[in-house]
Amino acid sequence: MSLDDFGTGYSNLGNLQNLCFHQLKIDRTFVQDITTAGLKASRIPNIMELVTKFGYTCVAEGIETEAQEAILKTAGVQFGQGWKYGKPMPIEQFAQFMREQKNG
Helix, strand or coil: CEEEEECCCCCCHHHHCCCCCCEEEECHHHCCCHHHHCCCCCCHHHHHHHHHHHCCEEEECCCCCHHHHHHHHHHCCCEECCCCCCCCCCHHHHHHHHHHHHHC
């Protein structure tokens, strides 16, 4: 189970100890400017420190570029999602995409 959109709304620090989940998803608002702000200026290292301390795995949302992906990997983010990997698509198109990935 994942805690989605970490850092926004109800998925804040106060809820970490009250919810049962195994994975934390960093909201895309923390990812979108990471290439201009730089890793040290972003909050990603602080988030990853929490992820490590709580023993969670981490997904970063909103990855659109190779540069964002590289910075996030350097910070220790294990998984990513976003337009860099695929744009939203109808289920039939997604099923075809998955078949191609499996056979390719």
